[in-house]
Amino acid sequence: DWTPASFIEEKIAEVRERVGDEHVILGLSGGVDSSVAAVLLHRALGDRLTCIFVDNGLLRKGEAAQVVATFRDHFHIRLKAVDAGALFLSRLEGVVDPEQKRKIIGATFIEVFEQATEELTRELGRRPRFLAQGTLYPDVIESVSFRGPSATIKTHHNVGGLPEKLNFEIIEPFRELFKDEVRAIGRLLQVPEVILHRHPFPGPGLAVRVIGPVTKERLDLLREADAIFIEELQRHGLYDQVWQAFAVLLPVQTVGVMGDERTYEYVCALRAVTSVDGMTADWARLPHEFLAHVSNRIVNEVRGINRAVYDISSKPPATIEWE
Ligand code: XMP
Numbered sequence: 001d002w003t004p005a006s007f008i009e010e011k012i013a014e015v016r017e018r019v020g021d022e023h024v025i026l027g028l029s030g031g032v033d034s035s036v037a038a039v040l041l042h043r044a045l046g047d048r049l050t051c052i053f054v055d056n057g058l059l060r061k062g063e064a065a066q067v068v069a070t071f072r073d074h075f076h077i078r079l080k081a082v083d084a085g086a087l088f089l090s091r092l093e094g095v096v097d098p099e100q101k102r103k104i105i106g107a108t109f110i111e112v113f114e115q116a117t118e119e120l121t122r123e124l125g126r127r128p129r130f131l132a133q134g135t136l137y138p139d140v141i142e143s144v145s146f147r148g149p150s151a152t153i154k155t156h157h158n159v160g161g162l163p164e165k166l167n168f169e170i171i172e173p174f175r176e177l178f179k180d181e182v183r184a185i186g187r188l189l190q191v192p193e194v195i196l197h198r199h200p201f202p203g204p205g206l207a208v209r210v211i212g213p214v215t216k217e218r219l220d221l222l223r224e225a226d227a228i229f230i231e232e233l234q235r236h237g238l239y240d241q242v243w244q245a246f247a248v249l250l251p252v253q254t255v256g257v258m259g260d261e262r263t264y265e266y267v268c269a270l271r272a273v274t275s276v277d278g279m280t281a282d283w284a285r286l287p288h289e290f291l292a293h294v295s296n297r298i299v300n301e302v303r304g305i306n307r308a309v310y311d312i313s314s315k316p317p318a319t320i321e322w323e
Pocket of ligand 1: 102200201202203204244278279315318319320321322323
């Protein structure tokens with residue numbers, strides 16, 4: 001009989017047996033799958049696991065700090081956190097095409113990950129032999145793209161997309177599992193609920209939510225607006241009722257008024273959808289009073305945004321993300 005407890009026990013034994021005295025690395029994103037994989041493998045291997053966390057500067061407000069606090073400080077997992085925000089931003093300078101953004105981010109990620117692995121190899125005095133990934137069963141069987149069967153396959157997925165030339169033996173403890181099963185395992189391993197219930201987040205991060213050129217200033221504006229939206233969804237018990245929710249910063253400025261002053265500032269779009277698997281989605285019918293409150297907070301608290309709009313398009317024909 002499958003239970004989360006028996007699964008954990010069996011995997012720990014299996015991983016120990018397979019890894020022996022070797023070292024394992026894991027690309028930690030802070031999402032559900034890689035987080036639960038990290039805690040499970042840490043149970044099995046202790047310090048023979050090193051997690052590599054690449055802060056690409058495209059994460060949400062407070063996310064990088066939270067990953068370090070959770071995994072290094074709380075779980076005492078060996079964690080290499082690479083602050084690569086400046087590098088990603090320089091590579092993205094002036095780029096507006098969404099697929100180009102994805103390609104650049106994917107390539108830069110691999111480069112940074114490889115560098116971190118080399119650094120670790122020097123520290124350990126030998127190269128890690130295994131690479132662990134939080135791949136789920138749907139990832140294994142699903143060859144269709146995020147955007148639907150006929151669209152071109154996205155060029156960059158989450159951390160899974162490391163090239164074979166890195167030449168590791170792969171450990172994928174969740175290859176036969178669905179998300180709910182991984183959540184149940186995570187709960188038993190005492191992975192914080194905020195992580196287990198986190199909405200999906202695209203690998204290219206906020207770069208595909210800052211429409212047009214990506215700059216530090218725009219990213220910071222978006223982070224503030226997004227944090228307010230998410231905080232209010234959580235406070236009103238709505239966060240778990242939607243598949244995904246986020247803010248998008250538009251490359252458009254519009255006129256507003258504040259006191260006696262005329263303002264000319266950015267527009268932010270709020271997106272919330274319901275979905276089963278992300279392949280199709282409906283815009284979430286959030287209460288008007290709630291939207292009014294979020295809009296008020298954003299335009300009053302985020303200097304640089306004076307207008308918020310709510311996205312009422314479904315997928316298809318729209319996609320969940322704006323880029
Ligand atoms: P779309 O926008 O295609 O998104 O309706 C469907 C789901 O996929 C996520 N998404 C991505 N995830 N890399 C990822 O890892 C990407 O390039 C990417 N693009 C979209 C999106 O957030 C949604 O959950």
